[in-house]
Amino acid sequence: MKILTGNDLKxxxxxxxxxxxxxxxxxxxxxxGDQADTILAQEEAARRVNASYAIDAEPDGERGVRPAHxxxxxxxxxxxxxxxxxxxPADPNAGNWVI
Amino acid sequence: xxxxxxxxxxxxxxxxxxxxxAFFSQTNAAAVRIEPGDDAKSLLPFLEQxxxxxxxxxxxxxxxxxxxxxxxxxxxYQGELRxxxxxxxxxxxxxxxxxxxxxxxxxxxxxxxxxxxxDRWPEVYQATGDGRTPIWxxxxxxxxxx
Amino acid sequence: MYRYDQYDQAMVDxxxxxxxxxxxRRLEGKLTEDQFKPLRLQNGLxxxxxxxxxxVAVPYGTLNAAQMHVLANIADKYDRGYGxxxxxxxxxYNWIKLEDAPDILxxxxxxxxxxxQTSGNCIRNISSDQFAGAAADELIxxxxxxxxxxxxxxxxxxxxxxxxxxxxxxxASETDRAAMKLHDIGIRIVKNAAGEIGAAFYVGGGMGRxxxxxxxxxxxxxxxxxxxxxxACLRVYNRYGRRDNKYKARIKILVHELGKEExxxxxxxxxxxxxxxGIEPPIAELERIMAHFADPAFDxxxxxxxxxxxxxxxxxxxxxTVAHKQPxxxxxxxxxxxxxxxxxxxxxxxxxxMADLAKEYSFDELRVTHAQNxxxxxxxxxxxxxxxxxxxxxxxxxxxxxxxxxxxxxxGLDYCSLANARSIPVAQKISQRFAxxxxxxxxxxxxxxxxxxxxxxxxxxxxxxGILGVDKKGLENYQLLLGGCEGDDTSLGxxxxxxxxxxxIVDAVEKATDVYLAxxxxxxxxxxxxxxxxxxxxxxxxxx
Numbered sequence: 001m002k003i004l005t006g007n008d009l010k011x012x013x014x015x016x017x018x019x020x021x022x023x024x025x026x027x028x029x030x031x032x033g034d035q036a037d038t039i040l041a042q043e044e045a046a047r048r049v050n051a052s053y054a055i056d057a058e059p060d061g062e063r064g065v066r067p068a069h070x071x072x073x074x075x076x077x078x079x080x081x082x083x084x085x086x087x088x089p090a091d092p093n094a095g096n097w098v099i
Numbered sequence: 100x101x102x103x104x105x106x107x108x109x110x111x112x113x114x115x116x117x118x119x120x121a122f123f124s125q126t127n128a129a130a131v132r133i134e135p136g137d138d139a140k141s142l143l144p145f146l147e148q149x150x151x152x153x154x155x156x157x158x159x160x161x162x163x164x165x166x167x168x169x170x171x172x173x174x175x176y177q178g179e180l181r182x183x184x185x186x187x188x189x190x191x192x193x194x195x196x197x198x199x200x201x202x203x204x205x206x207x208x209x210x211x212x213x214x215x216x217x218d219r220w221p222e223v224y225q226a227t228g229d230g231r232t233p234i235w236x237x238x239x240x241x242x243x244x245x
Numbered sequence: 246m247y248r249y250d251q252y253d254q255a256m257v258d259x260x261x262x263x264x265x266x267x268x269x270r271r272l273e274g275k276l277t278e279d280q281f282k283p284l285r286l287q288n289g290l291x292x293x294x295x296x297x298x299x300x301v302a303v304p305y306g307t308l309n310a311a312q313m314h315v316l317a318n319i320a321d322k323y324d325r326g327y328g329x330x331x332x333x334x335x336x337x338y339n340w341i342k343l344e345d346a347p348d349i350l351x352x353x354x355x356x357x358x359x360x361x362q363t364s365g366n367c368i369r370n371i372s373s374d375q376f377a378g379a380a381a382d383e384l385i386x387x388x389x390x391x392x393x394x395x396x397x398x399x400x401x402x403x404x405x406x407x408x409x410x411x412x413x414x415x416x417a418s419e420t421d422r423a424a425m426k427l428h429d430i431g432i433r434i435v436k437n438a439a440g441e442i443g444a445a446f447y448v449g450g451g452m453g454r455x456x457x458x459x460x461x462x463x464x465x466x467x468x469x470x471x472x473x474x475x476x477a478c479l480r481v482y483n484r485y486g487r488r489d490n491k492y493k494a495r496i497k498i499l500v501h502e503l504g505k506e507e508x509x510x511x512x513x514x515x516x517x518x519x520x521x522x523g524i525e526p527p528i529a530e531l532e533r534i535m536a537h538f539a540d541p542a543f544d545x546x547x548x549x550x551x552x553x554x555x556x557x558x559x560x561x562x563x564x565x566t567v568a569h570k571q572p573x574x575x576x577x578x579x580x581x582x583x584x585x586x587x588x589x590x591x592x593x594x595x596x597x598x599m600a601d602l603a604k605e606y607s608f609d610e611l612r613v614t615h616a617q618n619x620x621x622x623x624x625x626x627x628x629x630x631x632x633x634x635x636x637x638x639x640x641x642x643x644x645x646x647x648x649x650x651x652x653x654x655x656x657g658l659d660y661c662s663l664a665n666a667r668s669i670p671v672a673q674k675i676s677q678r679f680a681x682x683x684x685x686x687x688x689x690x691x692x693x694x695x696x697x698x699x700x701x702x703x704x705x706x707x708x709x710x711g712i713l714g715v716d717k718k719g720l721e722n723y724q725l726l727l728g729g730c731e732g733d734d735t736s737l738g739x740x741x742x743x744x745x746x747x748x749x750i751v752d753a754v755e756k757a758t759d760v761y762l763a764x765x766x767x768x769x770x771x772x773x774x775x776x777x778x779x780x781x782x783x784x785x786x787x788x789x
Contacts, residue, residue: 010272011342012296047274051292069719071658075294079659081587081669085325085340135488160283160366162406166483169403173522189267189276189284193402209275219263222252224396226524227403234252234396235526238533 001031003065004039005072006052014075015049016065022049025087026076027064029057063097073098100207104191106200107179112151132183139167146176154199156184165197172198172228191216196227246307246610247392247537249357256399257354260361264288265347272344287367287405289337289360290346294662297341300363301353305373305391305415306334306613308358313600313611315356320593323349328596330581330589332653332704333412334372334613335363339660361399366407368398368479372414374422375614378538379576379622381568385442387417387434389535390471393526394432397472404479408486409494411479412451423615424707424731426450426459429496430478437465444471448478448508449500452701456737457497462509470516473525477516481508540571541608541623547573551626558633560686561644566629573626577607579619579636580643580651584680585673588654589617598639606632615704616653618646649684649691649758650676653704657697657714658721664697666714666721667747671695674751679758688758691771692731707731709772710757711738712750723750727757727783728775741784756786 003026004017015022016029017039023029032039036054043049060066067073078086080095088094105111116132117125119141130151133139142149152171154164168180181201182194188208195217202208226233249257264284271281285291289300301316308316316336320328323345324338331337341349353359363370371391378386394413398404404411414425417434425431431447443465450459466474485503487493500508549572553559567576579599581589591599599619603611606628607621614620624632636642645651652675655661657668672695679685694708698715705711711726722744729738745753758771760783765774775783 007292007296010344012292012340014295044278047272050278070721071294071662071664074658078295079339080667081659081673159280160406161488162366162404163484163488165403165406166480173518187280189280193400193405196402212270212275215266220256220259220400222255222259224256224399225401226522228522228524233526234256235530237252238250239527239529241529 001057001059001065002033002036002054003029003057003067004032004036004052004054005029005067005075006040006043006049009047009050012050016076017043026067029065066097070098101210101213102203102207104202104208104213105179106195109179112179116151116153133164133167135161135163137167139170142171143174146171146174146178149176150178151181152176152178153181153183153203156182156186159185159187159190165193168194168197168199169227188212188216192219196223196225196229196231198227198229246309247304247388247534253396254354254357257357257359257361260288260359260400261347261350261354264350268343268347283365283406285343285346286365287362288346288350289363290341290343291364292662293339294658294660295339297343297346298337298339298660299341299346299349299360300331300335300337301358301360302363302370303335303358303613304395305371305377305388306375306615307377307388308611308613309609310600310604310611312356312358313596313603315352315358317593317596317600319349319352320596327590327592329587329656330591330613330617330619332615332617332655332702333370334375334615335370336613339656364410365405366409366411367405368401368407368411368413371395371398372412372423372428372615374416374418375612375620376422376567376576376622377417377612378540379569379574380418380420381570382420383418383570384436385417385434386535386538387415389531389538390417390432390434390444390468391415392534392537393471393531394475397475397526401479404483407479407483408488409491409496411482411496413475419733421731421733421735424704424735426735427452427456427704427707427731428459430475431459435465441467443467444474446474446478448512449497449505451495451497452704452706453495454492454699454701455495455497456701456706457501458735458737459497460500460505462505462512468531469525469528470520471525473519473522474512474516476524477512477519480515480519481511485511541610543571543574543623544625545573547571547625548627549573551629555630557637557644558630561633561642562629564644564648565646569623571623575624575626575629577621577624577629577632578614578646579621579641580645581618581641582645582651582676583640583643584645584650584676586676587669588652588672591619595639595641598635599641602632602635616647616651618651645685647690647692648686649679649688649693649710649754651692652676653692653694653708655696655698655703657695657703661697661702663700664714665699665716666697666723668695668697668703668712668714671712671714671723671747671750674747675754678751678755682755684758684762687762689770691758693754694729704731705729706737707735708738709770709775710754712754713740715744717744721747723747725750725753725757725787727780728772730772739780741780741787743788753787756789757783760786
């Protein structure tokens, strides 16, 4: 699947395209098929997202969506060396999903 | 919106600026346009005849034109020095400091933003030959330049 | 240390107002991201993996307690309670909001700080010797020259859109503690045969994907021509540095392609011209700045005695303190490399504490080092034990300066959008390995440096042992380098061979150190043994 990601313009937070809006949770990301360029152009122009791009990903059971590249998995979770600052601070195994 | 910003009293040159190559093959031109890769020093023997030098910024991120401008002013060029191309308001004050006195941007300036940018810096750290007194000279008035 | 006058203050205040206006225009859509990006970068604001990142300048690595407190406050108020000290003696925050950035700059300006030109294609923060003004071996304090250059390079209108970033370093001692020859311009303040002070210029060094050691292009520039000569170096670069390829745009490539002689000839020609332009501040200005760097009021009766009966304290003294020029005093290094910790990170509470300790024990002065540690430059020996106890209690007492545990590491793929591999977990595992096997002390001085990509922010080329993270078909992989050195006998490390996994690289490092322990001769450091016996024996052991 193709999903869209970027950073919120004002806060810089990593965000994922849900089909209507942007979410900080990668599991909310939807497959955009061949619509990536159109959506990104429109969302950048509306200043709802910054530095956006399309990536490959795959469905991932209860986690929802797994980006193909480690860099985007780290973006999705947070720094592996600071589990307390990730989106899943209570999950001791969250880091394994990245690697 | 501001299409052309000019800080000179004299009449603008009517004839279009020619390329550096064309200038050297028809040496009576009074207006020349230099690109980032052109050597501004090649014009120094002809400064008397020049009334307009356009310095092109095809992309705002290419800063060679700032050096070109200072080289011309340091050599005594008094004519119009016009920045053209991808010229943005946030560069105006730096361009003024390098000797530009005319701006013809691809996209017109918002007049308020342009004025704010030009009025921004009350002090300057460097002597760049633009007539402004650098901070170090204000700290040591005895050394202030004329 | 240097204090702003009304002019310096006006400059930083104006910069805050300017960036506030630019940020507003970006958020209103008057500036595109392409147009805004260089503006925010020149205010230290990157867009990184998780958020915006703000890099705050610590000019030549010197700051006072009030400034350090503000750095801690920023970590608490606008970030997530910590900061990361960098290899360019700065500090950066990883979780910044664009809409907060102008307010942070305003908080900084209130204590004579800024983030001006800490990124972008311009002259960056000037770096210097972290022991300046305290080291026993220095000719003169290099920081006044660095401050003179800071003012000249701040908002220099001709040099804000250079082909690429530009880093200047100034030192003034025999021992190079600042990797001076690995800068775009390295300046060593020297004394000539006539006894006059001047500056030797090394131009075209750097790390990154094409590491080069800067050649000497002039052995003596008189002090009243320092700015003019610098301007000539920059003008030649601005005009002729490559702009067709980002990876060949640093001045090292220009100097290399033109040849040192031709580059020097062009600089000298420009210099002769610029000398006629009146751009040099008068010596009175340098003297004004120098007055700010006068020695603190040292206690000339301070005792040189030190009770080393506490063994842990004695170890810390042996490893983390350095001789001071003033009898009765030492330079105390605070290691930000606790075993298993994140190199260079410090919590807001730790930053506050270091500020308090500086105020109480070090004449209100701190330094940030390029090795990502903190220095209290002027500590009375009589206060050292109390200081150490307070550091210990706060987790800041690691006794491992310049050892294999004192690892320089870039943020790597945990934080950086340029990285190919994580650096921090490798550093953590290595320090844990050596703390556990007890070899740290026996290995002595061993500089280990890790970069998570070819840009080399972790200085891997200059490590006695260097590690470079690469992306191997989507997996993190680590190359090992041996024999780099940043000091006076600057050298660049060589790659041993095929790369390793994360655990594999930790094993490889230990094997390399075992070769050293087996082969070393009396008095040799790891680097000396490597230089004497060469790569082969290390390779045999590592790839056996």
